[in-house]
Amino acid sequence: MLKDITLGQFFPGDTIVHRLDPRTKILMVIIYIVALFQAKWFVTYGILLVFLAIAVRFSKVGAKALMRGMKPVLFILIFTGVLNLFYNTAGTILWHWGIFTVTTGGIRVAFFMVIRIMMLISGTFLLTYTTSPILLTDGIECLLGPLKKLRVPVHELAMMMSIALRFIPTLIEETDKIMSAQKARGADFDSGNLIDKAKALIPLLVPLFVSAFRRADELATAMECRCYHGGEGRTRLRQLVYTGKDWITLISGLALLAVVCVLAYGFGL
């Protein structure tokens, strides 16, 4: 049952989007998000939507998978939509009942806000769908590299992240095992009120933590045995290489941002 949880979901593939350097993709998502927050009216949103559609098309991820990603945030979407609808009272009044007022301005803001969140989520999901977790960590480590000069432990953070990713399936399996073991001893995880349920988790969490600490200790020894001594002088099996297509993608991303900014601020589109 816990096996269904997928974190950092990744759809392996060999499309041009998959093959882009992770750094390019991370930067593109940042540029895209910045552009999204500059967009004002149908024209600018439309341009960004077309851009997203092209990327999705090339990645062969499929709109369905993207929409599935929207499910967990459906509540937030509706909540934001409704809130904005009633909160904004500019424009002509269309409907009025007690404290609730719907105006043309409210509809406009709510509509664009929901679209914006949906596009934002699709964009970031496209990144995790097409980039393996290791590449993503590598990319982040590399992009944050300059911070090393400010004594930010970039390598250590990236290492922690990749070890966490490595141990998620192991710990999920272990949780499953402990759950079964405790159920066999008569533990009940499903009934009772919220407090009962929280209490029932104690016999699950305690052994899980104990075992996680033991694992961490053993892993640290094993890493030391394999000559791990921090990021200093470390080489990599897979070097990230920036190619022509990465530069082209990045430049087109920046051009997109420029166009959106000009249209939004210059013409209010």
Place this chain on the structure above:
Amino acid sequence: MSKEIIEIKDVTFRYPDVEKETPLVLNGVTLAIDQGSFVAVLGHNGSGKSTLAKHMNAIYLPEGGTVYVDGISTAEEERLLDIRRTVGMVFQNPDNQIVANVVEEDVAFAPENLGVPSEEIRERVDRTLELVGMSKYAKHAPHLLSGGQKQRIAIAGVIAMEPRCIVLDEPTAMLDPIGREDVLRTITKLNREQGITVVLITHHMDEAALADRLVVMDHGKVIQDGPPREVFQHVEELTRRGLTVPETVGLLHQLRENGVNVPLDALSVEECAEAIYAALR
């Protein structure tokens, strides 16, 4: 290059505890391990095998005495990396030794740490995976492999460091018979074909019988040391220390106690049958 890859001289060790005096876990161990040999270490639970193993690549430093790895004392802190890359270590639980979430990434971990150039890491990874028979799984996620496969990946991860010696602490304890077989075959191959020195800590007598030298530990001391054939002849002493002997030797011993004149140094089933046949004729 010295002939002895590991030299343990009169080593004592205890686990420190702030509150009370702890007993000596290693109580004067002296042991020299020859380059290229295959040594098995036996001993019942708590006899200090794992502790001794961890002295062989400077995870622990001895309280008294010295450990030399390829002539370097493990107390020399500046040489730590040289020591660790000479003697690799494999532990019981493969899950807790695998660092990366792709097999080849994990095998590459040690050479990456040593600053080996990318192209050479690639070569080493391919060669090592081939050696442990896991090339097919280079791109797999380790958590989806079987126990035996995981343990072979863990071994590959150490071999990629190109150590001259590997110490394995009960590497088959968590495996099913097939996984155990695979791992043992890999270990034997590394020793015979690659000339890598092997120190194998085990509870299985049949695994110990594979070695060309057997060291038996009890209460932090080495109590027996010699070729398996010789060591197993001390059936009574071993049983008294809470150890068993291979079934073949056990059978011969019982026959002998009951007055059948058989030799005790037959390890394989064939040899054992031969010996009984000869005695009964």
